[in-house]
Amino acid sequence: MQKLELKGVNKHFGDLLVLTNINLTIEEGEFAAIVGPSGCGKSTILRMLAGLEEASEGQVLANGQPITKPDPRRTLIFQEHALYPWRTVEQNVGFGMELAKEPKDERKKRIDEILEKVGLDGFQKYYPHQLSGGMRQRASIARALVLNPEVLLLDEPYGALDAITRLAMQNELIRLWRGTGKTVLLITHDIDEAVYLADSIYVMSPRPGHFIQTLHADMARPRNRNGQKFVELRQKIMDNLDIGSYSI
Numbered sequence: 001m002q003k004l005e006l007k008g009v010n011k012h013f014g015d016l017l018v019l020t021n022i023n024l025t026i027e028e029g030e031f032a033a034i035v036g037p038s039g040c041g042k043s044t045i046l047r048m049l050a051g052l053e054e055a056s057e058g059q060v061l062a063n064g065q066p067i068t069k070p071d072p073r074r075t076l077i078f079q080e081h082a083l084y085p086w087r088t089v090e091q092n093v094g095f096g097m098e099l100a101k102e103p104k105d106e107r108k109k110r111i112d113e114i115l116e117k118v119g120l121d122g123f124q125k126y127y128p129h130q131l132s133g134g135m136r137q138r139a140s141i142a143r144a145l146v147l148n149p150e151v152l153l154l155d156e157p158y159g160a161l162d163a164i165t166r167l168a169m170q171n172e173l174i175r176l177w178r179g180t181g182k183t184v185l186l187i188t189h190d191i192d193e194a195v196y197l198a199d200s201i202y203v204m205s206p207r208p209g210h211f212i213q214t215l216h217a218d219m220a221r222p223r224n225r226n227g228q229k230f231v232e233l234r235q236k237i238m239d240n241l242d243i244g245s246y247s248i
């Protein structure tokens with residue numbers, strides 16, 4: 001399993017300073033969330049941890065080693081599912097294993113296992129356009145999980161889903177995380193989602209992004225969205241985001 005760290009990280013794209021002095025440690029098996037306004041550099045942090053982007057200054061580490069390139073142990077899942085429309089669910093989910101030239105029987109076994117885990121058993125032969133949005137997102141999560149990564153980097157994974165599907169997917173993610181002990185870093189603009197899911201919540205400022213608050217959600221699961229602790233934590237985050245002061 002993996003521990004992730006960013007130490008004194010700055011990131012600029014040309015003249016645009018996007019992140020400044022980012023310090024973050026996510027322990028093995030922890031469920032962490034980052035909340036922040038649009039454009040503050042959240043996706044950039046995930047892309048650095050995924051090995052897709054380099055820090056301009058500072059260190060980005062997994063188990064103390066610099067992250068320099070993508071690694072199947074750390075997988076990035078986006079808001080928009082990225083399934084191939086011409087492949088069935090099982091062909092999409094099995095794509096990585098196919099590339100790795102794993103034997104067909106083994107592939108089939110693992111695909112079926114993972115589809116069951118994400119609630120898509122029976123949909124092996126369906127094409128993406130025959131699925132609902134929630135099912136497509138599950139298939140895309142299954143495709144990441146089938147390679148058994150140690151770290152899930154989730155970039156607003158439920159942003160495109162309707163509110164009810166979203167709640168169901170949040171419960172599913174918790175089940176999955178509890179069942180596997182993976183390290184999870186979730187980016188979300190949904191404050192409730194962060195408080196419902198994460199152990200640690202990092203709140204970011206507008207660009208140039210930096211952390212303005214770290215909170216520990218010390219609550220048993222499943223969490224009650226109307227419980228006193230939950231409501232207090234949500235309010236603390238709202239206060240720090242200072243939404244009233246943003247120009248839109």
Ligand SMILES: Nc1ncnc2c1ncn2[C@@H]1O[C@H](COP(=O)(O)OP(=O)(O)O)[C@@H](O)[C@H]1O
Pocket residue numbers: 013016018036037038039040041042043044045207
């Ligand atoms: N590859 C890139 N080249 C230039 N600018 C980029 C690039 N990626 C991101 N940016 C800029 O960095 C800022 C932060 O982007 P991003 O990390 O996607 O923010 P967030 O995910 O918090 O909305 C934005 O202003 C965006 O335009």
Ligand SMILES: [Mg+2]
Pocket residue numbers: 042043044155
């Ligand atoms: Mg983003």
